[in-house]
Amino acid sequence: MTSSSKRLADSRYRERSECRVCGTDSLYPFLDLGAMPPSNGFLSSPDDDEQFFPLEVVVCDSCDHVQLQHTVDREYLFSEYHYFSSASEPLLEHFGAYADAVESRYLDDDDFVVEIGSNDGVLLSQFGEAISTLGVDPAENVAEAAREKGVETVTELFSPEVAGRIRADYGEAAAVCANNVVGHIDDLHGLMRGLDTLLEPEGVFVMEVPYFVDLLSNHQFDTIYHEHLSYFSVRSLSRLVEQFDMQVVDVDRMDVHGGTIRAHVQRQSAERSPARIVRDLESLELAMGLDGRDAYDEFAERVEQTRTRIDTLLDRLAGEDVSIVGYGAPAKGNVLLNYCDVGPETVDYLLDTTPKKQGTYSPGMHIPVRSPGAFHDDPPEYAFLLAWNYRSAILEKESDYREEGGSFVVPIPYVDVV
Ligand code: DWN
Numbered sequence: 001m002t003s004s005s006k007r008l009a010d011s012r013y014r015e016r017s018e019c020r021v022c023g024t025d026s027l028y029p030f031l032d033l034g035a036m037p038p039s040n041g042f043l044s045s046p047d048d049d050e051q052f053f054p055l056e057v058v059v060c061d062s063c064d065h066v067q068l069q070h071t072v073d074r075e076y077l078f079s080e081y082h083y084f085s086s087a088s089e090p091l092l093e094h095f096g097a098y099a100d101a102v103e104s105r106y107l108d109d110d111d112f113v114v115e116i117g118s119n120d121g122v123l124l125s126q127f128g129e130a131i132s133t134l135g136v137d138p139a140e141n142v143a144e145a146a147r148e149k150g151v152e153t154v155t156e157l158f159s160p161e162v163a164g165r166i167r168a169d170y171g172e173a174a175a176v177c178a179n180n181v182v183g184h185i186d187d188l189h190g191l192m193r194g195l196d197t198l199l200e201p202e203g204v205f206v207m208e209v210p211y212f213v214d215l216l217s218n219h220q221f222d223t224i225y226h227e228h229l230s231y232f233s234v235r236s237l238s239r240l241v242e243q244f245d246m247q248v249v250d251v252d253r254m255d256v257h258g259g260t261i262r263a264h265v266q267r268q269s270a271e272r273s274p275a276r277i278v279r280d281l282e283s284l285e286l287a288m289g290l291d292g293r294d295a296y297d298e299f300a301e302r303v304e305q306t307r308t309r310i311d312t313l314l315d316r317l318a319g320e321d322v323s324i325v326g327y328g329a330p331a332k333g334n335v336l337l338n339y340c341d342v343g344p345e346t347v348d349y350l351l352d353t354t355p356k357k358q359g360t361y362s363p364g365m366h367i368p369v370r371s372p373g374a375f376h377d378d379p380p381e382y383a384f385l386l387a388w389n390y391r392s393a394i395l396e397k398e399s400d401y402r403e404e405g406g407s408f409v410v411p412i413p414y415v416d417v418v
């Protein structure tokens with residue numbers, strides 16, 4: 001694809017000069033992934049207009065919070081959404097256990113739970129009958145899917161004003177959940193003010209975000225895209241919440257999405273004191289040099305090495321005149337395909353279980369997206385595992401494909417063929 005066709009959009013994004021957590025205006029740039037289309041911006045036709053935006057990563061010189069230099073308009077990214085959490089079987093199990101854990105640890109009958117960015121209701125639909133719930137999500141199409149599950153959902157971008165309206169209409173919340181959402185929010189201080197409005201005095205904010213330590217350690221550069229404005233460490237999350245008289249009281253490490261932390265946040269005035277794991281992870285981050293700058297520069301070098309390895313391997317395989325298809329059409333897969341400049345000349349199509357993605361074309365590289373049936377009807381020699389975060393579930397599901405000679409090309413955490 002020529003660079004001219006990746007011309008940067010002239011609107012719908014702005015450059016930030018100050019840190020989203022602490023407000024400092026000293027930001028250290030360490031990775032530039034180039035002009036990139038919205039990673040969930042699937043096209044109806046390969047000729048559709050599409051916009052490209054800068055994708056540059058910086059770290060704050062004061063609080064070490066990792067974040068994007070630019071903010072792409074949130075309404076533009078999230079009003080019509082192609083991502084349905086329930087399309088991935090492993091996530092259904094994950095959120096079922098999540099609901100049980102929150103309910104048993106924090107909730108009594110008749111308590112009220114709000115989820116910010118509730119998507120298709122995959123979490124709230126799994127709380128017990130005795131708990132009243134409300135979803136908040138800006139995308140009408142996924143909110144409708146949640147309502148069909150019986151999950152009451154308001155189509156809004158969460159804000160202090162929305163929090164005030166929810167409190168007036170429903171009362172204070174015993175728990176507010178937000179999963180793969182806090183990293184998507186540009187106004188983090190507005191989020192915290194909204195939580196302060198909505199939470200009961202002893203209430204808890206339970207949030208899941210990809211853990212920057214896992215991203216760095218496992219070279220997960222493809223999880224960097226415009227939806228994800230922030231890449232949290234426990235230290236930067238603590239720095240955010242402490243400005244609002246709250247604190248991180250516990251952290252669970254989860255495998256989902258390539259490595260996630262489930263952080264539990266409460267008011268400093270609440271009963272609970274921080275578990276030791278909070279300090280331990282902050283010590284781990286310092287031991288990894290996240291308060292310096294070498295760790296970030298070395299990560300950027302490893303990203304470049306990964307691109308070279310992926311391109312070299314795919315070029316060699318394609319040279320043998322074999323068929324290669326993309327397994328999954330995740331947002332991260334579109335970052336990887338665009339950054340490595342891998343298109344339909346190399347990958348015949350992407351298969352994906354999400355009905356809304358099937359029949360579309362991938363953003364930027366315009367690879368057709370098909371249903372899994374195409375894969376099983378005419379198995380390719382190679383499957384490029386773009387949904388690498390579900391590696392074990394997918395390799396197990398496709399064991400027959402591999403026994404009959406098919407191979408997976410795995411790009412992350414290391415380029416591999418299995
Ligand atoms: O933060 C976000 C993460 C959590 O979810 C959102 N910004 C967007 C989204 O990112 P993603 O698209 O990279 O998420 P997934 O869950 O890794 O996407 C996996 C894709 O692969 C889905 O479209 C479903 C598909 N899939 C499949 O085709 N066959 C998934 C599995 C497990 C399968 O067997």
Ligand code: ZN
Pocket residue numbers: 019020021022023024060061062063064065
């Ligand atoms: Zn900062």
